[in-house]
Amino acid sequence: xxxxxxxxxxxxxxxxxxxxxxxxEYVSILKGEEKSRKQTNRVNGFLLIAxxxxxxxxxxxxxxxxxxxxxxxxxxxxxxxxxxxxxxxITIIVCGVVFFITQILLFAFSYKYQESxxxxxxxxxxNNKLELLWTGVPAIVLTxxxxxxxxxxxxxxxxxxxxxxxxxxTGHQFGWEFRYAGRDGVFGKKNFKLTDPAKGNPLxxxxxxxxxxxxxxVAATMHxxxxxxVKLIINSQDVIHDVGLPHFRMKMDAVPGxxxxxxxxxxxxxxxxxxxTGNANFVYELSxxxxxxxxxxxxxxxxIVESQQEFDKxxxxxxxxxxxxxxxxxxxxxxxxxxxxxxxVASLELKK
Amino acid sequence: MSNETILHDHVTGAHEAxxxxxxxxHHETFITKYVFSQDHKMISKQFLFTGITWAIIGGLFSVIFxxxxxxxxxxxxxxEDLLGHWAxxxxxxxxxxxxxxxxxxxILVFFVLTAGLSGTFANFLIPLQVxxxxxxxxxxxxxxxxxxxxxxxxxxxxxxxxxxxASGGWTIYPPLSALGDASEGSKIGMDLWLTxxxxxxxxxxxxxxxxxxxxxxxxxKGMSMTRMPLTIWALFFTAILGVLSFPVLLSGCILLxxxxxxxxxFYLSDIFINGKILxxxxxxxxxxxxxxxxxxxxxxxxxxxxxxxxxxxxxxVNSRKPIFxxxxxxxxxxxIAALAFLVWAHHMFVTGLNPFLGSFFVLLTLLIAVxxxxxxxxxxxxxxxxxxxxxxxxxYAIGFVSLFISGGLTGIxxxxxxxxxxxxxxxxxxxxFHIVMGVAGMFGMFAGVYHWYPKMYGRYLNNTLGxxxxxxxxxxxxxxxxxxxxxxLAGMPRRYYDFSNWESFKMFAGLNEFISFVSIIVxxxxxxxxxxxxxxxxxxxxxxSLNPWGATTLExxxxxxxxxxxxxxxxxxxxxxxxxxxxxxxxFISQTEPVGEQESKH
Numbered sequence: 001x002x003x004x005x006x007x008x009x010x011x012x013x014x015x016x017x018x019x020x021x022x023x024x025e026y027v028s029i030l031k032g033e034e035k036s037r038k039q040t041n042r043v044n045g046f047l048l049i050a051x052x053x054x055x056x057x058x059x060x061x062x063x064x065x066x067x068x069x070x071x072x073x074x075x076x077x078x079x080x081x082x083x084x085x086x087x088x089x090i091t092i093i094v095c096g097v098v099f100f101i102t103q104i105l106l107f108a109f110s111y112k113y114q115e116s117x118x119x120x121x122x123x124x125x126x127n128n129k130l131e132l133l134w135t136g137v138p139a140i141v142l143t144x145x146x147x148x149x150x151x152x153x154x155x156x157x158x159x160x161x162x163x164x165x166x167x168x169x170t171g172h173q174f175g176w177e178f179r180y181a182g183r184d185g186v187f188g189k190k191n192f193k194l195t196d197p198a199k200g201n202p203l204x205x206x207x208x209x210x211x212x213x214x215x216x217x218v219a220a221t222m223h224x225x226x227x228x229x230v231k232l233i234i235n236s237q238d239v240i241h242d243v244g245l246p247h248f249r250m251k252m253d254a255v256p257g258x259x260x261x262x263x264x265x266x267x268x269x270x271x272x273x274x275x276x277t278g279n280a281n282f283v284y285e286l287s288x289x290x291x292x293x294x295x296x297x298x299x300x301x302x303x304i305v306e307s308q309q310e311f312d313k314x315x316x317x318x319x320x321x322x323x324x325x326x327x328x329x330x331x332x333x334x335x336x337x338x339x340x341x342x343x344x345v346a347s348l349e350l351k352k
Numbered sequence: 353m354s355n356e357t358i359l360h361d362h363v364t365g366a367h368e369a370x371x372x373x374x375x376x377x378h379h380e381t382f383i384t385k386y387v388f389s390q391d392h393k394m395i396s397k398q399f400l401f402t403g404i405t406w407a408i409i410g411g412l413f414s415v416i417f418x419x420x421x422x423x424x425x426x427x428x429x430x431x432e433d434l435l436g437h438w439a440x441x442x443x444x445x446x447x448x449x450x451x452x453x454x455x456x457x458x459i460l461v462f463f464v465l466t467a468g469l470s471g472t473f474a475n476f477l478i479p480l481q482v483x484x485x486x487x488x489x490x491x492x493x494x495x496x497x498x499x500x501x502x503x504x505x506x507x508x509x510x511x512x513x514x515x516x517x518a519s520g521g522w523t524i525y526p527p528l529s530a531l532g533d534a535s536e537g538s539k540i541g542m543d544l545w546l547t548x549x550x551x552x553x554x555x556x557x558x559x560x561x562x563x564x565x566x567x568x569x570x571x572x573k574g575m576s577m578t579r580m581p582l583t584i585w586a587l588f589f590t591a592i593l594g595v596l597s598f599p600v601l602l603s604g605c606i607l608l609x610x611x612x613x614x615x616x617x618f619y620l621s622d623i624f625i626n627g628k629i630l631x632x633x634x635x636x637x638x639x640x641x642x643x644x645x646x647x648x649x650x651x652x653x654x655x656x657x658x659x660x661x662x663x664x665x666x667x668x669v670n671s672r673k674p675i676f677x678x679x680x681x682x683x684x685x686x687x688i689a690a691l692a693f694l695v696w697a698h699h700m701f702v703t704g705l706n707p708f709l710g711s712f713f714v715l716l717t718l719l720i721a722v723x724x725x726x727x728x729x730x731x732x733x734x735x736x737x738x739x740x741x742x743x744x745x746x747x748y749a750i751g752f753v754s755l756f757i758s759g760g761l762t763g764i765x766x767x768x769x770x771x772x773x774x775x776x777x778x779x780x781x782x783x784x785f786h787i788v789m790g791v792a793g794m795f796g797m798f799a800g801v802y803h804w805y806p807k808m809y810g811r812y813l814n815n816t817l818g819x820x821x822x823x824x825x826x827x828x829x830x831x832x833x834x835x836x837x838x839x840x841l842a843g844m845p846r847r848y849y850d851f852s853n854w855e856s857f858k859m860f861a862g863l864n865e866f867i868s869f870v871s872i873i874v875x876x877x878x879x880x881x882x883x884x885x886x887x888x889x890x891x892x893x894x895x896x897s898l899n900p901w902g903a904t905t906l907e908x909x910x911x912x913x914x915x916x917x918x919x920x921x922x923x924x925x926x927x928x929x930x931x932x933x934x935x936x937x938x939x940f941i942s943q944t945e946p947v948g949e950q951e952s953k954h
Contacts (some may be wrong), residue, residue, distance in 0.1 A: 003430060010876070016849040017880065021816035025893060028815075037741075040815065044742035047823065048750070055830065066838035069859050083775050091771060095761040102728055103759045109735040110750055113671075114742065121534065121673035121934035122737035130733070133679050137724040142718045142764070149768035150711050157707035163822040173534065173625070193629055204624065238625040240637055242702065242777065246843025246856060247776040253703045255637055256527060257621030260704035272497065285856045289777040289845045291521045291537045292528060294447040297848035 038115065045114035050345060052107035052192045053231050056100075071246060074277050077284065077305075078264040081249030083152040090148060156250075160231035160263035167222060170203055171241030171254040173293050176301035177203060180216040183318060187233075188212015195237070200325040202239075209320060217321040219286060221302045222286070225311045231263040241299065244289035247273070253290055266305040273305075358806045376391050388498075390490035391916040394731050395497050396475030397808065399857045400801070402504060403468020404882060410459035415875050417452045420444045422834045422868025424850050438516065448534050448847045450519040453847055454537065455511070456547070459521030462508070463550055465655040465793040467500050469475050470594075473658055474486035474587045476561045476808070480907035481493065481581050483572025483924060485917045488565035499555035503548045510544035518545035521847060523648065526640050528617040531610045533626040543612065546605045553598045553605075560598075572906070578682075579943070581930040582675060585682050589689040590654050597650040597693070599818075604643030611635070638703055645696035653692040656756075657685060660727065663749040665930075666799045667731060669903045670746035671738030672939060677730045680939035684723035684730075687916035700735020701769040702776050710769050722857035724760050739934075743901070744818030748799035752792050758830075759788025762837065777847075780840020783833045791829045798822075801885070806900050810912050811892030817884040821877050828874035832867050834945050839863065902940050909944055917938025 028036035068075070076082045087231045113119075168179040168187055188209045195204035205212045224230050234243055237253035243262065244251050252262040274282045286301030306314070389395060416435075421445075427442035436446035470623045475493065479486055487493045494656060510517040519537025520529040524545065532539040552580060567588045571580070580588075610616040611632075620632035668675040675681060697705060697713045731753045740746065758772075762784040765771050798821075805813050844857045851857040899908040906926070910918050924944040934943040936952055 014876075014883075017817070017820060018883070021814050021820070021884075024816040025814060040819070041740075041742050043749060044819065045740075048742075048747075051826070058830070059834070066835060066863065069839055070841035071843060072841065081774075084770060087768070087770050088765070091765050095764055099757065099761055102732065103754060105732050106735070106750065106753055106757070108730060109738075110740060110742075113735060113738045114740050116739065119737040119739055120937065121671060123674065123934045123936075124676060124733070124737065125674050125931070126677045126679070131677050131730075134729040135722060136787055139722050142721055145764065145768060146715055146718050149714060151716065152712065152770040153768075154707060156770065157710075163925070188716065194604050195624040195629060197627075215841045238623055239531070239534050240525055244777070244843070244845060246774070246778075251702050251773050251776055255704060256623050256637065257633075258636065258704060275364075275622065279855075280402055281855055283855050285854060287843075287845050287854070287856070290525070291450065291847045294450060294519075296450070297446070297850050298853065300854065352938070 041115050045111050048107050049111035052104065052111075055103070070085060071249075074273070076247075076249050077268050077273060078248035078250065078265060079267055080156055080264045082267075083155065084249040087148055087152055091145060091281070094145065103234055127258065131271075144221035151276070156263075161229045162193040164229035164263055165225060166231050167224070168235065169222070169243055169254065170235045170237060170343070171243070171299070172237065174239040174288075174299040176220060176222075176243075176299070178222045178301075179203060179219050179321075180218075180318075181211075182214030182216055184211055186211040188215050188322075192237070200321065204323075205321065207325070214320050215321040215322065216315070218317045218318065220300075221304060221313055223314050224303060224305045225308050226266050226269045226272075226305050227261055228308070229265045231261060234260045234262060239292050240290050241288050242290035242294050244287040245303070246287070247284050250285075251289060262278075267306065269305045270303075271306075354801070370401075371942075373379070373388045384782050388494060390486070390494045391800040391807070392479050392487050392490065392493060392915075393914070393918075396472045398473030398497050399467055399475060399500070402501065403436045403464050403472060404885070405466065406459050406463040406504065406707075407878070408882065410456050410464060411878060412457040413452045413459070413598075415872055417444070417449055417456070418868040418871045420449055420849065422616055422865040423849045424613075424852055436603045442762060444849075447519060448516055449849045450521075450535070450847070450896055451516045451537050451541070452488075454521055454524075455517055456468065456520070458507070458549075460649065460790060461522060461655070462549070463500075463504065465790070465797070466556065466594075466651070467552070469655065469793060469800075470587060470590050471497075471559060472797075473583070473804075474559065474591065475661065476804060477583050477907065478563055478566050478587060479570070480576055480910065480914075481584050481809070481905050481930075482567060483906050483919075484566055484569065484570040485923070486873065487562045488570060489562055493562050494564065496555045496558035496935050499551050499558065503551035503555060506544055506548035506551060507575050510541050510548065513540050513544070513807075515539040515541060517541040520679065523644060524608070525644075526608060526637050527623060527625075530608060530619055531623070531625060531630075532612075533628065537774050543609070546609050547630055548700070549605055550602060553602045556598050559593040559722060561685045563587060564595065565829075567591075572923045572926055575709060575906075575943075578679070579926055579929045581661075582664040582678070582681055582685075583658075583661040585685055586664075590657045593650040593654050593657070593689055597647040599642055601647035604647075605642055607643075608640065627690055638705075641703060642696070645699045646693075648659055648699065649696040652785070653688055655789050655793045656796075657689070659752060659799075660685070660756075661794050662796045662800040662803070663752045664731070666749040666803050666904075667734055667753075668931055669803075669901050670741045670743055672741070672902075672933050673738040674933055675730070676733035676736075677726070678929065678931060680726055681730055684726045687723040688720060691716060691723075695720065695767075697797075698767055698769070698772070701772045707769075714767065714769045718764065720767075721764055724756075728760070729759055731818075743802065744813070744815060744822055745799045745803035747819070747822045748795045748802060751822065752795040752799060754826075755787050755792040755795060755829070758834075759784055759792060763788060774843070777845055778840040779836040779844045779846055782846050783836035783840060786836075787829070787833050791833070792823075795825075798825075800879070803901070805885075805888070806895050807907055809889050809892070810895050811888055812895065812900070813888045813892060814884050821884070824877035824880075825874055828870050828877065830883050831870045832874065835863055835867065846950045903938040904928075904932055904940050904942050906943055909942065 076085050166181055170177040188211045189206045190204050191206050192204045194201060194206055234252055234254045236256045241254040243254060248264050250262055250264050252260050274280055284303035286303055288296055288299035429442040431439035431442050438445050476812045476935060515536045518541045519535055527616050528534045529538050607618040611618050611620055617632035617635040619637050620635040623630040664675050695713055698717045701710055738937050764780060766775055766784055802813055802818055909924050911920060926943045927946045928943055930943055935941060
């Protein structure tokens with residue numbers, strides 16, 4: 001019943017607007033079309049300048065409401081991201097100046113030069129000096145932006161520092177997998193044809209490569225060390241995904257068949273961020289930023305940034321994936337089920 | 353061809369056409385006049401009608417998915433009545449949410465803002481403004497529309513498939529779009545999408561070749577290229593962009609069809625999906641992105657150039673003042689069109705693109721800001737010391753410039769690869785391209801419709817409805833898209849069905865609701881326009897003068913309702929450029945008037 005009322009009201013509003021529109025047309029004919037046209041012109045001229053004033057107020061108000069919810073106030077959570085914030089501010093200032101000047105001129109001219117019987121339009125076809133000026137100035141300003149932008153761009157896309165921790169990220173419909181290289185610091189080789197979750201090999205790791213035997217695989221949550229550069233090696237198993245790290249200002253596609261990389265240095269631990277943002281539930285989230293199917297919006301990963309000690313403690317509590325598969329693997333004893341610090345090494349030695 | 357031959361051709365052409373007009377008076381049937389018409393004016397109306405139909409559908413889709421975004425907790429039982437199993441219990445299915453997003457993009461970008469905008473105005477204005485009886489090939493022109501119509505039918509059919517229409521986003525990146533296992537929308541819906549787009553590309557090529565040929569070869573005597581109105585220049589560059597870039601998309605689509613149906617591996621490699629290991633190896637999904645964006649980027653200029661041309665023309669006429677810097681306007685159109693081909697990879701900064709290569713795309717992308725800035729400053733100077741008449745068309749032209757500034761400036765953020773890393777695929781980009789391409793494109797189209805409606809139907813649109821339509825749309829567009837920049841700066845990803853599980857993004861629930869609410873109002877205002885459009889066709893105020901806006905261009909020298917052939921008798925000869933407004937104290941001097949001896953030079 002409510003719906004019908006709603007529809008009825010909407011229809012009534014439409015009819016009302018239509019009747020007003022029709023009536024105004026008759027009125028304008030009665031009043032004299034030229035006269036009413038000039039009146040409408042003044043009304044619209046006024047509305048244009050009102051739009052400018054309310055618009056500028058709206059820009060301020062919107063900023064007041066939502067600036068606090070952007071990532072600026074909390075600052076970049078990675079050292080590299082700070083460059084992006086700097087760059088962003090430079091661009092906002094440059095573009096902001098242009099925005100206000102041009103929009104104010106646009107609506108102010110519209111208001112000021114609205115039709116008047118007292119004025120005739122000024123026949124002004126071109127002026128080379130003016131045109132050179134507004135070709136040259138934007139070109140110079142843009143050069144500055146390009147130079148800054150590329151400086152940072154080459155910094156982000158250069159090789160990661162030598163001491164960077166490596167984490168392999170694999171996206172699939174609809175989740176994230178993370179692999180650490182283990183004690184030897186080398187990832188075991190992979191071959192997508194070996195992928196078999198039922199046999200405990202969801203990433204398609206080649207167990208014949210001994211480097212794989214101490215590799216740690218965890219799903220959904222990635223642990224990182226604060227102040228230590230991390231290099232992500234990004235893969236996808238099925239469609240294109242994207243590793244979106246808004247707090248670190250980083251992003252890179254996960255492309256099946258073509259590994260990509262991305263590196264940054266976390267600046268604050270998760271605990272520190274809870275304080276900085278004043279949000280006790282704060283977590284670093286990894287969002288999939290490339291449409292990947294029906295649960296794209298739920299393809300969430302969590303990143304825990306912690307101190308080296310906490311990280312080490314967590315790391316030793318993990319069992320290598322290879323060890324987990326051993327019970328089904330005839331060549332190995334069934335002992336390695338409990339998770340202790342010595343185990344990754346033990347299993348590695350065992351295989352040798 | 354020498355001038356002599358052109359003239360000669362035109363004279364004989366004129367006689368034949370006269371003859372035709374006379375004959376058609378007796379023989380024209382409903383079918384040849386309204387359906388399989390070869391008259392460019394009728395074809396343009398066909399494009400416009402189909403465009404309007406698609407705009408309503410595409411707009412409605414956005415309203416439906418905005419309901420989900422704005423009111424994620426609510427259910428809408430009527431949605432189930434409308435969509436059946438796609439909205440069980442009145443809540444949109446995620447799969448179908450993505451279908452709606454995909455279809456909204458495809459429909460608006462290709463069917464409304466390409467076919468509806470340049471299809472309508474290139475067909476309507478080119479022959480009328482350059483002084484030709486019709487297009488170079490009226491028959492190909494008719495085919496162009498009917499290919500578009502069949503593309504529409506195929507796309508429409510895909511909406512009713514059991515597994516739904518395509519749902520991988522309007523950019524249909526494989527492997528998502530290549531594998532039926534990856535999503536429901538990548539089953540039959542995707543094949544239909546590709547078929548429909550292929551038909552659409554054919555339509556676009558037939559149309560584009562015609563536009564180019566007509567502009568180059570069929571201008572009336574005296575209509576040198578530099579005397580053409582800016583609308584024609586804009587439509588000319590648009591057609592060139594389309595002809596050079598659409599075939600690349602066609603090849604991309606065909607390879608994708610092969611990958612889908614014939615087992616090839618152009619875009620596929622190393623895939624494990626749904627528990628299956630696929631045999632494909634050696635393909636590259638990135639290849640598709642290159643092919644797609646080689647069209648996809650020029651495509652956004654295909655949308656915006658005609659809008660620029662229309663805004664320039666409308667603004668000059670209603671400022672009663674020549675467009676400022678005509679040659680700079682033409683030059684900047686040319687620069688934009690040329691650069692359009694050299695910037696496509698700026699959509700791919702985060703795909704793992706070679707950073708060195710990426711740096712060239714940064715440079716070339718930001719270079720586009722220079723011709724864009726020239727255009728904005730020239731528009732502003734056109735308004736300066738004018739005598740402005742705020743017809744609805746003029747308001748839309750002013751609104752276009754405002755949106756072009758707002759959206760263009762955010763392009764400077766996104767074109768800079770360092771910033772793009774953070775902003776890519778967030779609501780920032782949604783705000784950017786909706787303002788600068790979507791809404792600005794629509795504003796150009798509205799300006800054109802309000803301005804040339806009297807020439808199309810011999811009647812005016814209702815002014816009051818026009819003003820209400822303009823102000824609601826103008827204010828609403830900014831209310832919808834301006835705050836989205838803030839969501840983007842918070843890293844909120846686009847194409848998400850629901851944000852409530854995300855600690856980082858859920859604080860925008862109130863804003864999302866507000867945006868959805870405004871979008872419903874703006875959509876209703878468009879219905880008002882559609883109503884105005886059809887009502888005024890029959891009941892609108894009749895024209896009392898052949899040249900209601902006091903414009904200089906040739907279309908206003910035709911009879912009130914020009915027949916097929918446009919001019920009775922000879923095609924008028926052109927003696928001057930299209931922008932003699934306010935010269936020597938005269939309100940305007942038609943292009944057909946010879947230059948007087950006492951006249952000042954500019």
